Amino acid sequence: xxxxFTLISLILAIADGSDLNPHSKALYASPCGKWTFRRxxxxxxxxxxxxxxxxxxxxxxxxxxxxxxxxYWVQVRHVPYYHTWVNFVFAFTSCTYAWGAFLLLVATYxxxxxxxxxxxxxxxxxxSIASVGLVAFRLxxxxxxxxxxxxxxxxxxxxxxxxxxxxxEAELCARVSxxxxxxxxxxxxxxxxxxxxxxxxxxxxxxxxxxxxxxxLIVQTGLRVHLNxxxxxxxxxxxxxxxxxxxxxxxxxxxxxxxxxxxxxxQNDNTMDMASYAEFQRQFKGLKEAHKAVLLAIRSFWQVLxxxxxxxxxxxxxxxxxxxxxxxxxxxxxxxxxxxxKNPALLRSYSQFMQDVKLNPNASMRYWAEADxxxxxxxxxxxxxxxxxxxxxxMDAETVQMLSMIDEEKDANVIITxxxxxxxxxxGVQNVFGWSKADVEGKNISMLMPPPYSQMHNGILRAYNxxxxxxxxxxxxxxxxxxxxxxxxxxxxxVTKVAQTGKPPxxxxx
Numbered sequence: 387x388x389x390x391f392t393l394i395s396l397i398l399a400i401a402d403g404s405d406l407n408p409h410s411k412a413l414y415a416s417p418c419g420k421w422t423f424r425r426x427x428x429x430x431x432x433x434x435x436x437x438x439x440x441x442x443x444x445x446x447x448x449x450x451x452x453x454x455x456x457x458y459w460v461q462v463r464h465v466p467y468y469h470t471w472v473n474f475v476f477a478f479t480s481c482t483y484a485w486g487a488f489l490l491l492v493a494t495y496x497x498x499x500x501x502x503x504x505x506x507x508x509x510x511x512x513x514s515i516a517s518v519g520l521v522a523f524r525l526x527x528x529x530x531x532x533x534x535x536x537x538x539x540x541x542x543x544x545x546x547x548x549x550x551x552x553x554x555e556a557e558l559c560a561r562v563s564x565x566x567x568x569x570x571x572x573x574x575x576x577x578x579x580x581x582x583x584x585x586x587x588x589x590x591x592x593x594x595x596x597x598x599x600x601x602x603l604i605v606q607t608g609l610r611v612h613l614n615x616x617x618x619x620x621x622x623x624x625x626x627x628x629x630x631x632x633x634x635x636x637x638x639x640x641x642x643x644x645x646x647x648x649x650x651x652x653q654n655d656n657t658m659d660m661a662s663y664a665e666f667q668r669q670f671k672g673l674k675e676a677h678k679a680v681l682l683a684i685r686s687f688w689q690v691l692x693x694x695x696x697x698x699x700x701x702x703x704x705x706x707x708x709x710x711x712x713x714x715x716x717x718x719x720x721x722x723x724x725x726x727x728k729n730p731a732l733l734r735s736y737s738q739f740m741q742d743v744k745l746n747p748n749a750s751m752r753y754w755a756e757a758d759x760x761x762x763x764x765x766x767x768x769x770x771x772x773x774x775x776x777x778x779x780x781m782d783a784e785t786v787q788m789l790s791m792i793d794e795e796k797d798a799n800v801i802i803t804x805x806x807x808x809x810x811x812x813x814g815v816q817n818v819f820g821w822s823k824a825d826v827e828g829k830n831i832s833m834l835m836p837p838p839y840s841q842m843h844n845g846i847l848r849a850y851n852x853x854x855x856x857x858x859x860x861x862x863x864x865x866x867x868x869x870x871x872x873x874x875x876x877x878x879x880x881v882t883k884v885a886q887t888g889k890p891p892x893x894x895x896x
Contacts, residue, residue, distance in 0.1 A: 404417075404419050404633065404636050404637045404640055405417065405468070406604065406605060406607070406608025406609075406611075406612065406637060406640070406641065407608065407612040407613075408468060408560075408561060408563045408564050408577075408585075408608075408609065408612070408613065409564060409566070409577060409612070409613070410468060413469070413472065414467060414472065415467065415468045415469070416466045416467045416468060417466075417468075417557060417604075417605055417608065417637075418464060418466035418554060418557070419633030419634070419636065419637060420601075420631065420633055421460050421464050421466045421554075422466055423633055424460060425457055425460060425461070425466075428453045428454070428456065428457045429457075431453065432450065432453065432454075435449055435450070443494050444494050444495075447487075447490050447491040447493075447494045448491060450487045450490060450491070451484075451487040451488055451490070451491045453487075454480070454483045454484045454486075454487040455484045455487070455488075457480050457483065457484070458477075458480040458481055458483070458484040458517070461473070461476050461477050461480045461521075462477060462480075462517060462520055462521055462524070464554050464558070465521060465524065465525060465558060468561065468564065470525065473521055473525075474518045474521060474522070477514075477517045477518050477520070477521040478514045478515070478517060478518050479514075480517070481510075481513055481514040481516075481517035482510060482511070482514045485507070485510035485513055485514070486507060486510070489503050489506055489507055489510075528555075528558050528559055528561075529562060531548070531559060532559040532560070532561075532562045532584065532588060533562070533584070535548070535559065535584065535587055535588050535591060536584055536587065538587050538588075538590075538591050540590070540594065548591070549595060550591075550592055550595055550596075552596075553592060553596045553599040553601050553602045554601070556588060556589065556591070556592025556593075556595070556596070556602060557589075557592070557601070557602065557605050559588045559592075560585040560588045560589050560592070560605065560609070561585070562581050562584050562585055562588070563577060563578075563581050563582045563584070563585035563609060563613060564577075564581070565577070565578040565581035566578055567579075577613045582609070582613050585609055586606070586609065586610075589602060589605060589606045589609065590606075593606065598628065600625045600628050600629070600630045600631070600634050601634060603621045603622070603624060603625040603628075604622070604625055604630075604634060604637050604638060604641070606621055607621045607622045607625070607641055608637075608641060611641060611644065622638060622641060622642070625638060626638055666726070666729075669722055670722075670731065670732065670735070672718065673715070673718050673719060673722060673732075673735060674735065676711070676714055676715035676718050677715055677735070677738075677739055677742075677743070679711045679714075679715070680708070680711045680712050680715050680739075680742075680743050681742060681743070683704070683707045683708045683711045683712075684708055684743070686704055686707070687701075687704040687705060687707075687708050690704050712743055715739065715743070716739075716744075719732075719735075719736045719739060723736065728760055729760075730757040730758075730760050730761040731757075733753050733754070733756055733757035733760070734753070734754060734757045736753055737749075737750045737751075737752075737753035737754040737757065738750070740753060796814055796817050796818075797814045797817075797818070798811070798812065798814045798815045798817070798818040798819060798877075799811070799812040799814060799815075800812075800815065800826070800831065800834075802831045804847065804851050805847065806830050806831045806832065806843060806844055806847050807828065807829070807830060807831075808826050808827050808828065808829055808830070808831055809827070810827065811823045811826045811827055818867070818877070819834055819867060819868070819869055819870060820869050820870030820871060821833075821834075821870050825870075830844070831843065832844065833868070834867055834868055835865075835866070835867065835868055836866050836867075836868040836874040839865070839866065840868070856881075858879075858881050859881050859882060859883060860881070860882050860883075861880070861881070862878060862879065862880045863878075863879055864876055864877075864878060864879075865877060865879045
């Protein structure tokens with residue numbers, strides 16, 4: 387059981403040490419997976435030593451001392467966590483544990499003065515506080531040095547460049563990107579552009595000094611992905627080819643996964659995995675609730691205002707409530723729009739917010755029009771992808787040949803639902819039938835057929851849906867079409883099925 391808990395704690399340490407977003411709100415967020423893994427291993431090994439070496443008191447005491455002093459050195463030397471106060475807490479506790487291990491080691495050889503050891507242990511609080519000061523001084527020095535790196539260029543000679551002790555020191559300097567500023571338009575705290583640019587410069591200098599460092603390539607990619615909204619790029623590909631460690635492989639996987647999820651959410655893609663979809667829905671539901679809270683606050687304000695005996699204090703309190711809820715909802719919408727700028731549902735919801743709360747119909751119309759545009763593009767892309775799912779093996783040779791020769795500009799290609807409603811039409815429909823895409827999409831396919839076929843077609847579809855038997859699917863035949871000008875003309879028709887995940891099959895006349 388102890389081994390199981392050890393394994394779980396090590397896995398969690400890898401997860402905590404793989405957060406490459408410098409502005410992460412997670413308590414134990416850290417980019418230094420290597421060091422957080424080692425610290426977790428030390429904490430897990432201590433109880434195992436007590437169980438494995440019950441009769442070797444001196445050996446156990448020495449191992450405790452070595453491991454805890456190393457744990458203290460890792461914390462002070464590498465300062466692995468993003469949040470400064472978390473590093474202070476761990477510096478204090480690490481020093482306390484190391485001091486206690488030292489006293490335990492001494493006590494295994496000198497057992498006559500236990501009372502003195504208790505007093506000595508409490509005196510170690512001075513050392514722990516001094517350790518916090520040491521970490522604070524180190525961070526201050528790092529920030530001072532990082533600010534001087536703004537003038538660095540790749541043209542500097544090696545003697546003119548600062549030499550980092552290791553690649554982890556370069557990452558520590560790059561944490562200047564945690565500086566934030568208030569975006570006046572969004573009314574939220576955002577990364578300071580100059581600080582982000584400075585962090586990018588520091589990482590470039592570090593990579594030049596340590597060109598084989600997989601860690602710095604990963605940190606640079608994380609900075610670009612999370613703070614600049616860039617794609618992972620060639621740096622991540624290079625990192626994958628340089629033999630990354632276990633923790634670095636996990637960090638690469640997280641970067642690739644976050645990019646996949648971001649693209650899926652932006653495109654409102656049906657291939658979005660369940661975790662990403664659930665997270666977006668949770669955030670979207672929170673926005674809708676914040677939107678509703680603003681409307682309820684406004685209603686309460688007007689209910690108080692129409693009373694005859696309204697007090698000034700009550701009026702001010704309700705006004706402040708409206709202002710507060712509106713500000714929270716506005717910030718929430720703005721933050722999510724930064725994350726998912728191409729999600730039509732989010733754009734429509736914000737458009738409604740601009741109409742209901744901000745009383746800005748012009749802005750509302752712009753967001754609504756943008757949502758319509760994105761939705762049309764995504765629908766067009768999905769419909770065109772349907773045509774790649776045709777099963778050619780089920781067709782006869784003539785149908786396969788005909789479909790392979792289709793000219794999108796001259797030949798009509800239509801996708802209908804099982805009820806005969808036209809779901810997609812290409813540009814060739816206008817060339818053949820005279821109707822534009824917008825004229826036919828959403829209408830019944832029978833509008834393109836002359837009588838009596840137009841009256842019979844819906845019944846034929848119902849019979850096919852019930853029996854699954856058809857005499858025209860995967861075959862080519864000569865039929866009559868109806869032009870917009872109300873005259874009939876002969877056409878060659880090829881019909882096949884398009885399978886769409888989670889939905890009924892679609893008939894595709896071409």
